[in-house]
Amino acid sequence: MPGYISHILHVSSVSYGITDMFYGIGVLVAGLITAKLLEKMTKKNLLIDFFLIASLALLALFIFKLNLLTFAATFLIGLSNSAYRR
Numbered sequence: 001m002p003g004y005i006s007h008i009l010h011v012s013s014v015s016y017g018i019t020d021m022f023y024g025i026g027v028l029v030a031g032l033i034t035a036k037l038l039e040k041m042t043k044k045n046l047l048i049d050f051f052l053i054a055s056l057a058l059l060a061l062f063i064f065k066l067n068l069l070t071f072a073a074t075f076l077i078g079l080s081n082s083a084y085r086r
Contacts, residue, residue, distance in 0.1 A: 001074075008065055015067055022071045026078025034083045050080035 005016040037046055057073040057080070 004061070005070070009067055009070065011067055015070075019070055019074045022075040023078035026075040026080075027082040029075075030079045030082035037083075046083070050083045054080040 001019060002016055005011060005013075005019060009015065034046075041049075053076050057076040060069060061073050
Protein backbone atom coordinates (compact mmCIF):
# COMPACT_ATOMS: atom_id res chain seq x y z
CA MET A 1 0.00 0.00 0.00
CA PRO A 2 2.80 2.54 0.61
CA GLY A 3 3.94 2.19 -3.00
CA TYR A 4 0.40 2.68 -4.29
CA ILE A 5 -0.07 5.78 -2.15
CA SER A 6 3.28 7.26 -3.11
CA HIS A 7 3.77 6.29 -6.75
CA ILE A 8 0.21 5.97 -8.09
CA LEU A 9 -1.73 8.57 -6.11
CA HIS A 10 1.23 10.93 -5.56
CA VAL A 11 0.07 11.96 -2.09
CA SER A 12 1.87 12.32 1.23
CA SER A 13 2.50 9.92 4.07
CA VAL A 14 -0.48 11.44 5.88
CA SER A 15 -2.74 9.81 3.29
CA TYR A 16 -1.02 6.50 3.94
CA GLY A 17 -1.73 6.88 7.66
CA ILE A 18 -5.37 7.66 6.99
CA THR A 19 -5.61 4.71 4.60
CA ASP A 20 -4.14 2.40 7.23
CA MET A 21 -6.58 3.82 9.79
CA PHE A 22 -9.54 3.03 7.52
CA TYR A 23 -8.27 -0.55 7.16
CA GLY A 24 -8.19 -0.82 10.95
CA ILE A 25 -11.70 0.61 11.26
CA GLY A 26 -12.87 -2.00 8.72
CA VAL A 27 -11.30 -4.74 10.84
CA LEU A 28 -13.03 -3.36 13.94
CA VAL A 29 -16.42 -3.20 12.22
CA ALA A 30 -15.94 -6.77 10.95
CA GLY A 31 -15.38 -7.95 14.49
CA LEU A 32 -18.55 -6.23 15.62
CA ILE A 33 -20.92 -7.34 12.85
CA THR A 34 -19.70 -10.74 11.68
CA ALA A 35 -21.41 -12.69 14.46
CA LYS A 36 -24.73 -10.96 13.75
CA LEU A 37 -24.39 -11.59 10.03
CA LEU A 38 -23.68 -15.28 10.64
CA GLU A 39 -27.00 -15.55 12.49
CA LYS A 40 -28.83 -14.33 9.38
CA MET A 41 -26.74 -15.86 6.58
CA THR A 42 -24.96 -19.11 5.94
CA LYS A 43 -21.20 -19.10 6.25
CA LYS A 44 -20.82 -19.94 2.55
CA ASN A 45 -22.98 -17.00 1.42
CA LEU A 46 -21.19 -14.65 3.77
CA LEU A 47 -17.80 -15.74 2.42
CA ILE A 48 -18.96 -15.23 -1.15
CA ASP A 49 -20.38 -11.79 -0.36
CA PHE A 50 -17.25 -10.60 1.40
CA PHE A 51 -15.04 -12.00 -1.36
CA LEU A 52 -17.08 -10.05 -3.91
CA ILE A 53 -16.81 -6.88 -1.82
CA ALA A 54 -13.02 -7.23 -1.61
CA SER A 55 -12.76 -7.98 -5.33
CA LEU A 56 -14.84 -4.93 -6.27
CA ALA A 57 -12.83 -2.72 -3.92
CA LEU A 58 -9.55 -3.90 -5.46
CA LEU A 59 -10.96 -3.43 -8.96
CA ALA A 60 -12.02 0.11 -8.04
CA LEU A 61 -8.48 0.83 -6.81
CA PHE A 62 -7.12 -0.41 -10.12
CA ILE A 63 -9.50 1.59 -12.31
CA PHE A 64 -10.03 4.81 -10.35
CA LYS A 65 -6.96 6.37 -8.82
CA LEU A 66 -8.61 8.71 -6.33
CA ASN A 67 -7.50 9.38 -2.78
CA LEU A 68 -10.99 9.35 -1.22
CA LEU A 69 -11.90 6.16 -3.04
CA THR A 70 -8.74 4.59 -1.64
CA PHE A 71 -9.97 5.30 1.89
CA ALA A 72 -13.36 3.68 1.22
CA ALA A 73 -11.88 0.72 -0.64
CA THR A 74 -9.34 0.10 2.12
CA PHE A 75 -12.15 0.11 4.69
CA LEU A 76 -14.03 -2.49 2.63
CA ILE A 77 -10.91 -4.61 2.20
CA GLY A 78 -10.28 -4.54 5.96
CA LEU A 79 -13.91 -5.41 6.60
CA SER A 80 -14.01 -8.31 4.19
CA ASN A 81 -10.55 -9.74 4.95
CA SER A 82 -11.21 -9.94 8.66
CA ALA A 83 -14.76 -11.17 8.29
CA TYR A 84 -13.97 -14.14 6.11
CA ARG A 85 -11.12 -15.30 8.33
CA ARG A 86 -13.63 -16.25 11.04
